[in-house]
Amino acid sequence: MNVVTPSHPRNTWINRLLFMASRGLPENLLGLLGLSLIHFARWVILKPADWPNLGQGKEELQNDYVLFCSNFNGTWDQYIDAFSDGIPSGLDLFWYSAIKYPKSIPITPFKNYITFNQIDTDYYYNATPGSAQRDIKTSLAIYDQVLKLVDLHKHSSPEEFAAAFRKAAYNMQIGLGDPGFGPVASLATEAADENRKDYVERSQERFQGLRSLRKEQKNA
Amino acid sequence: MTRKLDLNDIQGNVTRAYGRYSFPFARYYFFHFPDPASGRAFVDKVRTVVTTAARWPKKDQKPEDPSMVQPKPDCTTNIALSFTGLLALGLPVRTLQAFPDEFIEGMKARAFILGDRDPGETERAAEKNKWDAHWDPIWQNNRTSSAPAEGDVHMLVTLNAQLAPDTTDKPHPALAERAEWLLEAARKAGVRHLGGIGAKGDEDYQSASAVFENVGGVNLPTRKEHFGFTDGIGDPVFEGQLSAEDEAKAVVGRGKLMGEGWQPLATGEFVLGHPDESQELPPTAPPYEFMRNGTFVAFRKLHENVGTFDRVLKEEAKRYANVANVGDVEAEETLRAKMCGRWSDGVPLAKVPTYQDWRAFQKQHKFDPDTPDLEAYKNHDVYVRSGEARDFRYADDMPGYKCPSGAHIRRVNTRDYLDPLNKTGKDPETGKPHENPDATSALNKRRRILRRGLPYGPSNNEAKDDSTEQGVIMLIMCASLFRQFEFVQQQWIQYGLDFHQGNNTCPLLGRHDRHKRHTIPENPESGKPPYVMSKLDTFVECRGGDYFFVPSMTALRMMAMGIVDPT
Numbered sequence: 001m002n003v004v005t006p007s008h009p010r011n012t013w014i015n016r017l018l019f020m021a022s023r024g025l026p027e028n029l030l031g032l033l034g035l036s037l038i039h040f041a042r043w044v045i046l047k048p049a050d051w052p053n054l055g056q057g058k059e060e061l062q063n064d065y066v067l068f069c070s071n072f073n074g075t076w077d078q079y080i081d082a083f084s085d086g087i088p089s090g091l092d093l094f095w096y097s098a099i100k101y102p103k104s105i106p107i108t109p110f111k112n113y114i115t116f117n118q119i120d121t122d123y124y125y126n127a128t129p130g131s132a133q134r135d136i137k138t139s140l141a142i143y144d145q146v147l148k149l150v151d152l153h154k155h156s157s158p159e160e161f162a163a164a165f166r167k168a169a170y171n172m173q174i175g176l177g178d179p180g181f182g183p184v185a186s187l188a189t190e191a192a193d194e195n196r197k198d199y200v201e202r203s204q205e206r207f208q209g210l211r212s213l214r215k216e217q218k219n220a
Numbered sequence: 221m222t223r224k225l226d227l228n229d230i231q232g233n234v235t236r237a238y239g240r241y242s243f244p245f246a247r248y249y250f251f252h253f254p255d256p257a258s259g260r261a262f263v264d265k266v267r268t269v270v271t272t273a274a275r276w277p278k279k280d281q282k283p284e285d286p287s288m289v290q291p292k293p294d295c296t297t298n299i300a301l302s303f304t305g306l307l308a309l310g311l312p313v314r315t316l317q318a319f320p321d322e323f324i325e326g327m328k329a330r331a332f333i334l335g336d337r338d339p340g341e342t343e344r345a346a347e348k349n350k351w352d353a354h355w356d357p358i359w360q361n362n363r364t365s366s367a368p369a370e371g372d373v374h375m376l377v378t379l380n381a382q383l384a385p386d387t388t389d390k391p392h393p394a395l396a397e398r399a400e401w402l403l404e405a406a407r408k409a410g411v412r413h414l415g416g417i418g419a420k421g422d423e424d425y426q427s428a429s430a431v432f433e434n435v436g437g438v439n440l441p442t443r444k445e446h447f448g449f450t451d452g453i454g455d456p457v458f459e460g461q462l463s464a465e466d467e468a469k470a471v472v473g474r475g476k477l478m479g480e481g482w483q484p485l486a487t488g489e490f491v492l493g494h495p496d497e498s499q500e501l502p503p504t505a506p507p508y509e510f511m512r513n514g515t516f517v518a519f520r521k522l523h524e525n526v527g528t529f530d531r532v533l534k535e536e537a538k539r540y541a542n543v544a545n546v547g548d549v550e551a552e553e554t555l556r557a558k559m560c561g562r563w564s565d566g567v568p569l570a571k572v573p574t575y576q577d578w579r580a581f582q583k584q585h586k587f588d589p590d591t592p593d594l595e596a597y598k599n600h601d602v603y604v605r606s607g608e609a610r611d612f613r614y615a616d617d618m619p620g621y622k623c624p625s626g627a628h629i630r631r632v633n634t635r636d637y638l639d640p641l642n643k644t645g646k647d648p649e650t651g652k653p654h655e656n657p658d659a660t661s662a663l664n665k666r667r668r669i670l671r672r673g674l675p676y677g678p679s680n681n682e683a684k685d686d687s688t689e690q691g692v693i694m695l696i697m698c699a700s701l702f703r704q705f706e707f708v709q710q711q712w713i714q715y716g717l718d719f720h721q722g723n724n725t726c727p728l729l730g731r732h733d734r735h736k737r738h739t740i741p742e743n744p745e746s747g748k749p750p751y752v753m754s755k756l757d758t759f760v761e762c763r764g765g766d767y768f769f770v771p772s773m774t775a776l777r778m779m780a781m782g783i784v785d786p787t
Contacts, residue, residue: 034640036718073717081703084498086640086663106500132717166749173741173750174619174644177626177722180735183710187332187343194342 001070001079002119006063007045011097015066016045018093031087037079039133041070043094066098073132075185080111130181138175145172222467223487223494225273225460229513229772232271233298234491234697235461238380239674240452241276243296244430244441245382245391246674247399248519248693250358250414251375251406256310256782258410259374263299263309264780265405266377269398271296272773275463294394295381297402299776300517300768302326304363305374309779314786318505319769322702323516326363327766328352333706335714335731336762352764356521357421358414359764373414376519376768377402378695380674389432389439389679399425419689419763426521428693432679436593443566443604445675446524446690447728447759449556450566454610454633456668458485460494473610476661477636482611489699490670491515497665502699506786513772517672518696518705520765522729524677527685529759536753544748550575555753558740559727561629566604568629570612573622615642615659621743625719628728631712638663638718667712669704670697691760701767732756 007015022028032041048061072079083091084104091104102109128136145168152164184190227235238246253259276292301309303324306316322330331337337351352360361371379402381395406413417423430441445451457467457474467484475482476497488496492504493512504511533552541551554575557563561570563578565587572581582588587600603609614630614637617623623630630637636659643654677690684690698704712718713726725731727738738753771779778784 030643031640034642074711077703078707078711081666082663085666086638105498107498108500108503134717134720135722138720167744169750170742170744173739174720175722176737176739176750176752177716177720177724178735178737180723182717182723183333183339183715187329190332190343194344 001068001072001076001114002121003068003114003117004119005066005068005095005098005101005117007066007097008099009047009064012045012064015094015097018096019043019045028090031090035082035086036134037073037082037132039071039073041068043068063099066095068094073182077111080114081107084110130179132182135175135177135179139179142172142175222464222484223460225487225491225494226513227273227275229774230273230491231298231770231772232273232296233378233380233672233695234515234670234770235273237452237455237670237672238296239430240455243380243382244674245380245395246428246693247379247395248426248428249377249379249399249402250373250417250425251377252370252372252412252414253305253308253374254410254412256308259305259309260780260782262375262406262409262411263776265409266297266299266402267773267776267780269297269401270299270773270776294392295379295398297398298378298770300376300378300519300770301779302373302375302766302768304368304372306769306779308368308372308374310782311779311784312786315505315507315510315784318503318786320503320516320700320702322706323767323769327518327520328359328363330706330767331762334709334762335725338731338733339714340734354419354761355764356417356419358416359521359766361416362764362766371414373766375411376517383441389441391429426676426693428674428676431675431677432681434681435597438594439679439681440597442680443601444680445692446526446677446684447529448564449560449728450562450564450604451675451692452671453562453566453604454629455671456485456490458490459487460491461487469607472607473612476665477613478660478662478665479658485665485668489666489668489704490697492699496699507784509772510775510778510784510786511771512774514775515697515699515770516701517768517770518694518701518765519768520694520696521676521691521763522694522760523689523691523763525686525757525759525761526688526690528757532755532757532759535755540751543751546575553578555740558624558627559738559753561623561627565600566609568609568612569623569627570614570617613637613659615639616655616657617653618642618644619653619743620741621653621746624738624740626716626721626724626727626738628726631719631726632708633668634661634664634712634718636661636664644720667704667708668698669708671695672697691763694765697770727753727756729760730758732758 032038044067046065046067048059048064051059051061084107088104095101102113104110131139149165149168153161156164251262253262271293272290274290277289303319303326332339332343337346358373362373363369364371379395379398381391384390384392403413413424415421415424417426431444431446432439433442433444443450443452454474457471461484462470471482471484473482475484486497487494488502492502492514494501496502533555537548537552537555540555541548544551546554553564557569562568563572565582567578567581572578579588585599585603587596587603591599613635614623639656639659639662642656642659645654646652647654672695673693675690675692678684678688696705713729714731716722716724721739724735724737736754736756738756740751740753742748742750
C-alpha cells in the first residue's frame with residue numbers, strides 16, 4: 001500500500017519529531033510490530049524540493065508530503081481494520097500533521113481518507129510466495145534448530161541426542177504448521193488469476209521464441 | 221450507561237439463544253414467493269405471531285417497565301428473508317442495491333471464501349465436479365442462476381419450542397400447532413412451501429433439538445453436540461441486550477476486555493442502526509427505519525462425521541498415550557480438550573490445564589462420575605451457566621502450553637490473544653513466557669458473532685456414524701457477515717496465520733483434506749514432549765444454507781404493506 005498525504009509545512013516538524021522519537025525508543029513501535037500481518041511499513045517525509053524532476057518540469061508544491069509504504073498479508077479491508085482496531089492512537093500520531101486527516105476511529109472516514117490518498121500498486125513482486133512474515137520467522141528459527149541437531153548427530157550419544165532433540169522440539173513447537181498460500185480475497189481475484197494465466201503463458205511463449213531467435217542469430 | 225433498546229421492535233432470536241432459555245426443540249421452514257403480492261400477504265400474516273425481544277417476566281419479580289414485558293411463549297416464531305426473497309417482494313432498487321455484497325451474492329457463491337468447497341480447486345473445476353453434490357437438495361436447488369429461479373429460498377421461518385408439560389424429552393404441542401398454522405397461512409397466501417431437506421431430500425422442514433441423554437433413567441436435554449463437547453457457553457453480550465442486573469453477571473467472559481474488566485460489546489456489532497465498536501453506525505439501506513433494529517443471519521447446516529471423528533481420535537490417542545506415557549482414557553480426553561480448548565464438559569483449559577486438575581475440579585464441583593447422575597447433571601448446569609466457565613484469557617499463555625493456540629475456541633473467540641502488545645518468547649527476568657496483564661480484546665471485538673442454533677440428529681442413546689444425519693444447525697447473527705462471520709470462518713477457522721499455525725485449519729471445524737495437523741505445545745517443565753496430531757480428517761462439512769436479513773417488526777410491516785420507500 002502506498003499513501004501520499006499532504007502536511008502543512010508549518011506542522012511537518014512535529015511529525016519529524018514523532019518519527020525520531022519512535023526510532024529512538026523502539027518500544028513505542030511494539031504495537032505496530034505486533035500486528036503480524038504487516039511485513040514492512042515505512043513513513044517518509046518529502047519536502048517540495050525533494051520531488052524528482054523526471055522531465056515533467058519542476059513541481060509547484062505548497063505542502064510537504066508524507067509517503068507511507070507498506071507490505072502486508074491479507075486483504076485491504078482486513079489490513080485497515082487491524083490498523084484502526086489495534087493501534088488507533090499510534091496511527092493518529094504518525095499522521096498527526098496530515099491535512100484533513102479524520103483520525104483512525106470511526107473507521108469509515110479513515111478508510112475513505114486512505115482510499116482518496118492512496119496510489120494503486122500496478123506490480124508486486126513477492127520473493128516468498130506462500131509465506132507470510134510470521135511463517136518466515138518461525139521457519140528460520142526451526143532451520144537453526146535443525147542445523148544444530150544435524151551437527152550434534154555426528155558426535156553425540158543416542159541419549160545426548162534424544163535430550164537435545166526434545167529441547168529443540170520445545171523451541172520449534174511455535175511454528176510447526178503447514179506452509180502454503182493464504183486465502184484468496186475473493187472469487188473475482190481467483191477468476192482474474194485464472195483468466196490472466198492464458199495471457200501470461202502466451203507472452204512467455206513469445207519470449208521463449210524471441211530468446212531462441214536471438215540465440216540463433218548469435219550463433220550464425 | 222447501558223443502551224436502551226426498543227425491544228418490542230427487535231426480533232426475539234437476536235437477543236436470546238432460545239436453546240439456553242429452555243427451548244430445546246426447533247423447526248426451520250423455507251418458503252418461495254411466486255409473486256410480490258403473495259409474498260407480502262404471507263409476511264403480513266406471519267409477522268403478527270413473531271416473537272419479539274421484549275423481556276419475559278421472572279418468577280416473583282415486578283418488571284421494570286411493564287410495556288417491555290411479554291409472557292414467555294410455549295413456541296416462538298421468527299422470520300428472515302434472503303436477498304432473492306427481498307427481490308421477489310419487489311423492494312425498490314435503491315434499497316436493494318444498498319445491501320452488502322456478500323448478502324446479495326448469498327452463501328453458495330461465497331463457498332470458496334468459507335472453505336465450503338476445496339480452495340485448492342478453481343471455481344470452474346469445482347462447478348464441473350459438482351462440488352455441492354452432498355448438499356441437501358433444497359440448497360442444491362437454491363440460487364442455481366443469477367436470475368430468479370424456481371428453487372430459490374426466499375424466506376426462513378424458525379420455530380422454537382419448550383418441553384411439553386410434565387415431560388423431559390417431548391416438544392410442547394404448540395410447536396405442531398404453530399407449524400400447521402404456518403403451512404395453512406402459506407397455502408392461503410399462495411406462497412410455496414419448499415421441501416427437499418435432509419440428505420435424501422425427503423423432509424419438509426429442518427428439525428433440530430438438543431442432544432438428549434439418559435441421565436439416571438430419564439431422557440434429558442444436554443448442552444452437548446454430537447462429538448460430545450459441551451457447546452454454546454461463550455455467546456457475546458451486547459449493550460441493551462439484557463436488563464442492567466442480568467448484564468452485570470452475564471458479561472463476565474462474554475463481553476470485551478478493554479482495561480476496565482468485562483464490558484458489553486457495542487450494540488451495533490449485532491443490531492443495525494446502533495453505534496458499533498468503531499463508534500459509528502453500520503451502513504444500512506434506505507429508508508432509515510427499514511434496516512434499523514434488524515440484523516443478518518447465516519443459516520448453515522453443519523454435518524458432523526461422528527464415525528470419522530471417533531476413529532481418528534482413537535488412532536491419535538493410541539500414539540499420544542505412548543509418547544506422553546499416559547493411560548488410554550487420559551490420552552483420549554486430553555486430545556479432545558486440546559483440540560477444542562475446553563474439556564468435554566466445558567471446563568476451559570485456560571483455567572484447568574491438566575487431566576489431573578480437571579478430574580479434581582469435577583470432583584470439587586460435584587459433576588464427577590462418582591456423583592449420582594441427576595445431581596451431577598444439575599451441578600454441571602449451574603457451573604456452565606456461571607461466569608467461572610467463561611472468565612479466562614489467553615495473553616498469559618502466549619505459547620499455548622495450557623490451551624493450544626490452534627484450538628477451536630481460541631480461534632473463534634481470540635479474547636485478548638491478538639493484542640498487538642503481547643509478546644512471544646520468554647521474559648528474560650522470570651525465564652517464563654510474557655504475560656501482559658493489560659492485554660485487551662482490541663482485535664477481537666469487531667469479529668464476534670451470535671450463535672442461535674441447535675444440534676440436529678438422534679439422541680446419544682442411538683448409534684451414529686458418518687452416514688447418519690447429525691450435526692449442528694448454525695444460525696450466525698451479526699451486523700456484517702463479511703467483517704464478522706466470513707472473517708472468522710476464512711481467516712481463523714480455515715487458515716492459521718494469526719495463531720502461528722501456518723495454513724493449518726481449526727482441528728474441529730476446519731477442512732482437513734490438505735492440512736491434517738494440529739500442534740499441541742507442551743510446557744518444558746512438564747517433561748512431556750510437544751505432540752503433533754497429523755491424521756486429522758474433515759469432521760464437519762457444510763450441507764447447505766444461505767444468508768438472510770432479519771428485519772425489525774417495523775420493517776416487516778413496511779414490507780407486508782409494500783410501503784418501503786427510500787426517496
